[in-house]
Amino acid sequence: MEDFLELLVSATASGCVYGLLALAYLVIIRPTSIINFAVGEWAASGAFVGVAVLSTLVWPALEWPWWSALLIVAAFGALVGYGTELLCVRPLVARGAPELSAILVLLGVLVIFREGNTLLFGASPLPSPAPFGFRRMLIGPFPGVSQQFLIIGATFGVFLSAWLFFERTVWGRAFEAVALNRKAAALMGIDLRMVGALAFAAGGAIAAVAGLLVSPLTSAHFLMGLPLATQGFTALVIGGIGRVEGALLGGLILAFVEQFGARWLPVPSGMTLAFPFVLLIGFLLFRPTGLLRAPETRV
């Protein structure tokens, strides 16, 4: 039973990180239909910026409190997302280029960020401070370490905010309207450029925060972006792109399959690497819309 509860906390924390990456994809895809694989590298950049702000490893003058790092990283991610939309995506949309062009350009952005991170922060993994350390603790019957509980709490906070934004605000409804029909939304007076810019800024901020949250567990390193991008995309496919809560559901399912499978399935542990891809292929073949469908009738 102890094993089960320990793993429950561990898998939930990992699932929350995947869910955040899926949410970063989702907030961009919904209004723009553009899949942005650079979110993984944005997460890595967020982790590096966090290390730079929190420790003396990068810039000796800084050693700021974690909560200030959270704000700085979120603002950095938003700026990166906004800048990317402004410089790389908007010109393509203005010229009427197909969505595939933007996706390919964003793959270029991915490479630029990965190589940029390497040049700026080096190739060695950097330890990322955890605000509450790594004390083993119990919350109710659940044993874990403080960083895992922080990830879970912060993720639920982000998802609650996103859900409230989409469900309770005019801007959220504008996002939904653009997602359903761009032309009709434009005719209704919704500023498509503003929605696109906000979507990329929000995606950047969420990805960067995900990187900051996971980096105490994994360290900040230049190869962390691609696995996060893959895990986040798989979570998105599982949960579906239609609803915010689908991203979290997909992340949790993916992490549970990975970790509970590694623990109890009678397969060599190296094979667990294939679990996300099996899920990805399975969902794309048999349920391409994901588990949760978009609430198309609401708007």
Add this chain to the structure above:
Amino acid sequence: MSRSRSTRLSLAAFAIALTMPAFAQDTIKIGVITDHVGGSKFYAEPVTRGIEYGARKINESGGVLGRKLELIIEDDQNKPDVSAAKARKLVDDGVVIFLSTTGSPSTQQAQTVSLETKTPQLAPANGADQMTTALDNPYFFQTGPLASVQLATLMAYTRKKGFKEVAIVRDNTALSQGFADSFRGGLEKAGIKVALEEVIPQGSTSAVANLQKVRGAKVDAIFQAGISGPEMLQFFRAYAQLGMKEPIYGSYNLSIPAYLTMAKDLMEGVIFADAFDPDRPDVKTFLTDFAKENSGGPAGSLEAYGWDGIHLVAEALRRAGAPDREKLRAALQGIDKFDTIVGAKGTFWSFAGGKRAGFHPQGAVIRVVENNQHGRVLQAGQ
């Protein structure tokens, strides 16, 4: 200004210009392939620091054959194709030998150039056994601690512990798998059963499931064959989180200081193979001098490999009598006892008998991590 004075000044300037190439020819060019941005940066750069420091000290004491050593340093980003291209560039620049300090695949690829151009190549820190066996390249020499020697030393230490069943934990890199296979072979040969082998895939966010399985198997010890830093960090985090007490044994990969920073407070008591004894008086002197004369942190075993490597080159040049590539190769091959900073006390590098892997069979040591530092030597040799 009079015409004659102007002419004299012009002649003087011309004479100075004529002497400049002569000064440049007074150096002996030695190439260094390092890595400033790739995956081997964290060990290639310290080895290169040791080479630079060694070259500086050699030059301060008059150089070799009456000439200064001139290092030409290139960055291969730990990419094999780039490494070969950089090796060719160094050869074109006129180096008499080049030292490779990056990953084994890159160093291996650069061998194609040393073989083709008949230019000596030295890998002062690489320990993969196949570097001198996969390719019959008489121009390639390595002095890093051979994996087989490290493993044999670790096994000799382990045998005393009376372990019956152990676990191996690794990541999914090829090098890590190689270490795990070596561990398995050595352990089974020693009559120790490998109860399970756990793989932490690159990109994981938790190793709790892997370590739970190890905990459940109730093994006597864990052999850590990981190479990838982030996955090793997760191993140590999960080990601490699950309150595990099984002793951890690691390869010489754990002697890289970067892991102590990354997994701070998590590696206490870990036992690992190394080729460096900080308690030797000559090693203490080296460490003290290095710290005094260099910025960028104290030295460790990696800097010592570089120091020994460039001093080996200097010795071979002296024996060769001229900075000639063929003579230098022959001189290197003829070295049968070269005292080093690295290695257990009383051991040395030797290429006697046509060997090109110079590390001494008794040169490895077993050390323990204490107070977040690479601590004392528990055993020297096998």
